[in-house]
Amino acid sequence: MMVPVEESVRSRDRRSAFLPLGRLLLASLRKFDPRILWSNPVLLITWAGAVLTTIVAIVEPFVGGPPQSDGTLLPPGFSWAIAVSLWLTLLTATFAESLAEGLGRTQTSALRASQTRVEAHQVLHYDSLRDASARTAQMLQVPAVDLRPGDVIVLEAGDVIPTDGEVVWGIGMVDESPITGESAPVIREAGGDRSSVSGGTKMMSDRIVVRVRQVSGSSAVDKMIDLAERAHRLKAPRELALTALLSSFSLSFVLVAVTLNAIVSPVAQPISIPILVSLVVCLIPTEIAALMSVTGIASMHKLLRHGVLVDSGHALETAGDLTAVLLDKTGTITQGRRRATDFVPLDDARRDDLIRAAATCSIHDPTTEGTSILGLAQSLGFSVEGEETPGKNVRFSAQTRMSGRDMPDGLSIRKGAESAILAWLKHVGSQQTRETEDGLRQLTESVARSGDTPLVVAVKPAGGPGRVLGVIHLKDTVKPSLSSRIQDLRSLGVKTVMVTGDNPLTAKTIAAEIGVDDYLGDATPEDKLAVIVKEQAAGHFVAMTGDGANDAPALAQADVGMAMNTATGAAKEAANMIILDDDPTKIVDIIEIGRRQMATRGALITFNIANDLVRYFTLFPALFSGTFPGLNQLNLLHLHSAPSAVLSTVIFSIVVMGILLPLALFGVPYRLADLGRALTRNMLYYGLGGVLVAAVGIKLIDLVVMLVPGY
């Protein structure tokens, strides 16, 4: 029913390459509104400069003829040429942002569409008295979003439950692991306190009729899509800091332009306004200011392609800072499907007794553990009767932490965690001797040390004393690619901590197997929270993956909380990111993309600083070349004339944005390398590269501009 998200996003993505140009241009022009530019001081300065130059160009003919600068005549139409170039600079800047936004929006709308593609069988005119099971009622296939509270739907095995509701008829197994983290399916039935079903969970068996309680579409994923679409408008801290720094640089150049004519008045004629404006616009970091939001939007868009939805630029930025990750073992590190691999009797107990008891008490146990115990018993030659097995099933509960069967002859069989079983035996009046308990502990520890989970089986006959029969080996398989991903995290400098509800010995073994830096066994949700607080106090930026409702506080506490798509609403709301395809190792990609975003911005700044270096030598000698011809010695590029030098430098600003746009959209290559070497490389690439690109670019433009009469 659910269309795989990744696929649908990709299919839309292909179309997005052909965004309508007209609409983009319109959107870019709309950004010329100074109220919108207000949040981007650098572009606001460019805008003001363009307006000023245009006014000068219009007024010029009426107030004293041909324009002069530094006492030298400027070519006709020079002010207009500058004005048009400045508007084009601004247009390129806003266009870049519109383009990134457009690309992002097609993706989020594709995602939104896929979210609503869950469908449900709605019962028309439900009659709870005559046709409670809705077998004869008229059915309608409807999208989940169209469901309203009070509507009645029918769910069958394999269906994703579209929204929260109440079971009004039937009984069925529901996989609520996305909500509870408990891999065992639970029974949901009409009447009583087990009648509530949650959206996002999955029917495992049978057929139920459910009355809808909540409107679909207000889910956490939908909310996060909304946030993601607005996210780039709220600046992340580092973006704010960068804006402050760039504003400072820009302000100093505005100051230079404003004061220049007064300061040089003893030695030179006034410089014309268009040239002063060009000076400012070329030297302030227009390109970075324009492309900064592009890098942000592009990174979020890139994450979405990796199947990760981010709620804010802040979260993405923090992702780049992460230095520690808390990984939930169940479902994250292991496949979350524990299977029985061996039966080990305790001391004098007979192995056959153990196997028979274990099989008997697992007959109605629908969990993977239960079925695998049956399977193993059968393969060892024990026949297990089906439905007709006598006795009463005792289901697993979080309080008792064991399950089992009470036979008609008064024999009780239980299987569960060591401590739970010992407590039960004590409860029924058969406390075990110290030796037995020691022996059992040795046995369970040896199982745990191998990385498996021990499940203890005990029996108590009607009249006699209860006793432990032995231990079932439960093996959970570690996901195949996990070790290498953990290794990737380490090379990113990120500490990994595994948290699990398993006993500490099992945790230790698995931790060693997959190579995490630290582990915590027997962990409760409170423990997870405590681990996060502790790591944060040690100066770490901590990410946490989680999916259960009780993970919500820890997800909220973590610097970056990552919820799986199958997680409960509460967990998703507490998280900053939702991993749509439930692959927790996505965290490697998330961190890399966060860091790459930073590196891209750093590269843009370095490139811009390097560009400026060339611009000083094209602009400043041109300012006073009339009064001081000797300054032409600083014209290292041998530009043709002063007006050509100024105009070429302005036009280069437009061109260079075109060069940098792909860099901002795709990000600079980010490699895991020695930081010292990386610094050298980046300085060479973007520093030296910036100088070369600017020198060649301005010179080439000058070669064209000089052909225009008057330049």
Next chain:
Amino acid sequence: MQWVWAITSVATVAIALIVVYRPLGDYMAWVFSSTKDWKVERAIYRIIGVDSHSEQSWQAYLRAVLVFSCVGMLLLYAMQRLQPWLPYSLGLGSISPDLAFNTAASFVGNTNWQAYSPESTVGYTVQMAGLSVQCFVSSAVGLAVAIALVRGLARKGATTIGNFWVDLVRANLRILLPLSAVAALVLIAGGTIQNLTGFTDITTIAGQLQTLPNGPVATQEAIKMLGTNGGGFYNANSAHPFENPTAWTNLFQVFLLLVIPFASPRTFGKMVGDHRLGSAILATMITLFLAAYAALTAFEYQGLGTAPQLAGGAMEGKEVRFGIVGSTLFTAATTGTTGGATNSTLDSYTAMGGMVSLLHMILGEVSPGGVGSGLYTILIMAVIAVFIVGLLLGRTPVMLGKRIGVREIKLASLAILVIPVLSLAGMAISFAIPAIHHELVNQVMGNSGPHGLTETTYAFVSATINNGSSFAGFGANTPWLNVVLGLLILLGRFLVIAIVLAMAGSFAAQDQIPTGVGELPLHSPQFVAFFVALIIFVAVPTFFAVLAAGPFAEGLG
């Protein structure tokens, strides 16, 4: 041969600096970390009513700095105005209000811009009880503020950054006084005069009568250099043979200028418990200093024209006993620190040489900068450098375990605006007022055209950045310039100090990230290269246009 001399001169000073680097740096760190007060210090605290064990928040620290400087300024102003009634005034009159304001601001702001000719303006009392005292305390203020910033970086989760009064007293009693006492003795041994004999009439060889002003020169000279003050006893400053008699005292004076600023990175490293960033800062300072010195020396050696060619360099305005190298080394040191002392006439340097000295100041005086102010200025630049390097490497910008956040960057962005805004706006306003424009062009500037513009630019930059040296042709003693430059000195000094202390408070409040977690390579040569480039990039472009119309226009015609 010229370059051998240039290298041996700088090497001589360098060896002396290397010898004292560790002991002095560690000693200063101890001075400001020690918990014990000396007896005489306890007495002072009792008198001024300070509890030496209570610490101040950054706001309280700043208030104390401002109150102290304000009181110092009022006292100095009053002394100058009341000079005729003070003892040992050598019969000199009251100093005009604007000049008194300018001088008070200048000495309180560690600038020692001297719009007056000292020997004919101030008597012994104003000199010793006023100016010399401010030479000590104003450099102590700079040192205290730098130490407060270092404490901010060294502490975690703290609300206080030290006690200004304790830092002030210790900087004076434990560092500046003992060092300048030793320095004065060395200078006296080298031939600098030290007496209270007033004016002495002598008959020159040619048979003419000449009046020589005498006075306590060596003591003033010691703190003038050591505290990177620059206010000489004589108008000719360190070019005067009574101040700076020989080539050896000349090198010793250069050493005195540089010794505390160059030892500061060591103090910094010691106090934060990590010498790596301190070493990178030291390397940055050295690189910039050597570049300025080399450029200056090269330009002066290659002075154009017949006379320089014959003299083997542009010797106009330079003392023969120092030569080109003795002059350029001194000038590099005085413009790299907030020194402002001069032993040669900058006005007579080649156009390009004059520009290098101007540029060296414009860099923000971080090579190695004034006492205290060099360290705090370069640390502010380091904040920006670390931020950008962090971006470039895709890592959290962390400096000594402190995250560089929005607040720190905002403060640093503000700090780098102070100098260009004040000096350029001050110049523009002055030129924009027709009467002042006329006065500047016709009376103040010693030369017309680009050279006059360079003189003016130098004056405004020198005041704003608290250097105090000037192009001699620039006649700065006009009411307008006295007031405007006085204001620029105060704003240039105390706005930056306020920002530095705010940053100290912000760092102190932060927790410390343990090192080793994705640490940036801040101690690598690459970082030093980047840092040097960044300092130049931040400082120079805003002045590029003025440089083009001034020294470049003059030098390239």
